[in-house]
Amino acid sequence: MSTPIDPEMTHAALNAFLRAEFPQVAERLALSDVRAMGVSLRLHVGPAQLRPGGTVSGPAMFELADVAAYLAVLSQIGPVALAVTTSASIDFMRKPAAEIDMIATADLLKLGKTLAVVDVKVFSENDMNRLIARASLTYSIPVY
Amino acid sequence: MSTPIDPEMTHAALNAFLRAEFPQVAERLALSDVRAMGVSLRLHVGPAQLRPGGTVSGPAMFELADVAAYLAVLSQIGPVALAVTTSASIDFMRKPAAEIDMIATADLLKLGKTLAVVDVKVFSENDMNRLIARASLTYSIPVY
Amino acid sequence: MSTPIDPEMTHAALNAFLRAEFPQVAERLALSDVRAMGVSLRLHVGPAQLRPGGTVSGPAMFELADVAAYLAVLSQIGPVALAVTTSASIDFMRKPAAEIDMIATADLLKLGKTLAVVDVKVFSENDMNRLIARASLTYSIPVY
Amino acid sequence: MSTPIDPEMTHAALNAFLRAEFPQVAERLALSDVRAMGVSLRLHVGPAQLRPGGTVSGPAMFELADVAAYLAVLSQIGPVALAVTTSASIDFMRKPAAEIDMIATADLLKLGKTLAVVDVKVFSENDMNRLIARASLTYSIPVY
Numbered sequence: 001m002s003t004p005i006d007p008e009m010t011h012a013a014l015n016a017f018l019r020a021e022f023p024q025v026a027e028r029l030a031l032s033d034v035r036a037m038g039v040s041l042r043l044h045v046g047p048a049q050l051r052p053g054g055t056v057s058g059p060a061m062f063e064l065a066d067v068a069a070y071l072a073v074l075s076q077i078g079p080v081a082l083a084v085t086t087s088a089s090i091d092f093m094r095k096p097a098a099e100i101d102m103i104a105t106a107d108l109l110k111l112g113k114t115l116a117v118v119d120v121k122v123f124s125e126n127d128m129n130r131l132i133a134r135a136s137l138t139y140s141i142p143v144y
Numbered sequence: 145m146s147t148p149i150d151p152e153m154t155h156a157a158l159n160a161f162l163r164a165e166f167p168q169v170a171e172r173l174a175l176s177d178v179r180a181m182g183v184s185l186r187l188h189v190g191p192a193q194l195r196p197g198g199t200v201s202g203p204a205m206f207e208l209a210d211v212a213a214y215l216a217v218l219s220q221i222g223p224v225a226l227a228v229t230t231s232a233s234i235d236f237m238r239k240p241a242a243e244i245d246m247i248a249t250a251d252l253l254k255l256g257k258t259l260a261v262v263d264v265k266v267f268s269e270n271d272m273n274r275l276i277a278r279a280s281l282t283y284s285i286p287v288y
Numbered sequence: 289m290s291t292p293i294d295p296e297m298t299h300a301a302l303n304a305f306l307r308a309e310f311p312q313v314a315e316r317l318a319l320s321d322v323r324a325m326g327v328s329l330r331l332h333v334g335p336a337q338l339r340p341g342g343t344v345s346g347p348a349m350f351e352l353a354d355v356a357a358y359l360a361v362l363s364q365i366g367p368v369a370l371a372v373t374t375s376a377s378i379d380f381m382r383k384p385a386a387e388i389d390m391i392a393t394a395d396l397l398k399l400g401k402t403l404a405v406v407d408v409k410v411f412s413e414n415d416m417n418r419l420i421a422r423a424s425l426t427y428s429i430p431v432y
Numbered sequence: 433m434s435t436p437i438d439p440e441m442t443h444a445a446l447n448a449f450l451r452a453e454f455p456q457v458a459e460r461l462a463l464s465d466v467r468a469m470g471v472s473l474r475l476h477v478g479p480a481q482l483r484p485g486g487t488v489s490g491p492a493m494f495e496l497a498d499v500a501a502y503l504a505v506l507s508q509i510g511p512v513a514l515a516v517t518t519s520a521s522i523d524f525m526r527k528p529a530a531e532i533d534m535i536a537t538a539d540l541l542k543l544g545k546t547l548a549v550v551d552v553k554v555f556s557e558n559d560m561n562r563l564i565a566r567a568s569l570t571y572s573i574p575v576y
Contacts, residue, residue: 021196052165058229059207066202085202086403087426089233089377089521091549091568093542109563110525114402115374115428117523119566131541134551136523136566138375140403143431230547231570233377233521235405235424237398253419254381258546259518259572261379263422275397278407278424280379282519284547287575309484340453346517347495354490373490377521 009075010034017079018071029067034075038107041068045101054098061122061133062090068106069118069137076111083139090135101125114141153219154178161223162215173211178219182251185212189245198242205246205266205277206234212250213262213281220255227283234279245269258285297363298322305367306359317355322363326395329356333389342386349410349421350378356394357406357425364399371427378423389413402429441507442466449511450503461499466507470539473500477533486530493554493565494522500538501550501569508543515571522567533557546573
């Protein structure tokens, strides 16, 4: 777990990748931090993410977690690899505020030759001490 | 598991609920079947659901599974209950075709007083024999 | 998903493998059926599997599910491969009777080059219509 | 998440509970720490926990995680409540050494009225920086 960050996938490179390859989500998701083995991603909460009762939808949080985890993997293995999500489990623990942006922190727990496992914690931006949701996602890394 | 379908949540009632309460997703999701302990839901695959390489995104499939499971629960307990997803696990097993609608079949495995567990299978519409993804979702049902 | 059963892993071969390689569990687990893409395994419920209140422990059911899934994978790829469980999710839905043997049915949902996904359903033997637990297990298959 | 530890469930009380109620596992599991919102539990690795190739079995790690999580819940709600595991997901990330005891740290992520969610990390005792497995377990707390 001591691999240094691929210099091609700095904050700027990952951000450019996000905007080029995921135009469908780039207007609502913004990379806020790139660390040694992880990234932080922000979800701009708008009407499309809300559900009755004034809360953020589960699928919107899942998308935030999945893209954050994917970027954490790419930050290490570079943009060429076609990693795909193979499994995910998520616990929704608290109701997020409806009009506050959300932050996901994604950290690599394992980066093997064929599998990566990523831990994702999801918070409302104004309270980074109260976990809203927590996910574990597994990515299959193609063998060349 | 022998509870009859709540007559207030027939196909028409569930469909009206989906359109009224989930306007954000009602243009891409359509209820196609309501059974004794389950429902089928269709995802209209459009550009917003695609990812690089011409495949349907994981979060789009998660949303399909989550809404299908939620409607399966509501078909039994009625529209008033504020059930919320508490946990979900999903396995993505095959790459779906990019331009084919997807179908989720959601079946109640357990309907308890405080928890419901729903099994969801996701297919491309043109091949209902090849599982694309499979999910298990748990809903917390409020105690009054 | 049409691969025929490896003739080296018939019921007798799988059973011999279970007894030789898993002597720690072979006295409580017995292979009861080998199908085209799955197996059934029986757990003999004894005092070591019980918990306070007269029910079968979750870990005992997890072991039953894990060994059943592993044998389902080996029935297809043969006994030499060192497949390892990489992830598992399980829902415990009903309380099993304390003195009834349990049956797990394990079916391959996907058998890829590097990953296999197995669905496992767990029942009390006297009621194969009421699901006690349901699991999804993923195995990593070594690439040679 | 600021509830103090129930004074009836100190280290000594939890340990006594473990030995009285789980005699089947008390000879291989030992409580090593009780914290504000969590516990640490040790698995003595013996022949019954091993698998071919000299590694600790997945079900042995699952049992360690499940009992640790259960004790973390009871340390807060006291010994009378009949909490039951309703779902669990676990990622097995590295092969543990065969002859080293294992340690699970279980921390409450949520303690609600009817559901508790616990994060569990599993290590080999001689390397608490390398995660062997990570689990998320949900317990249903009876409503009185």
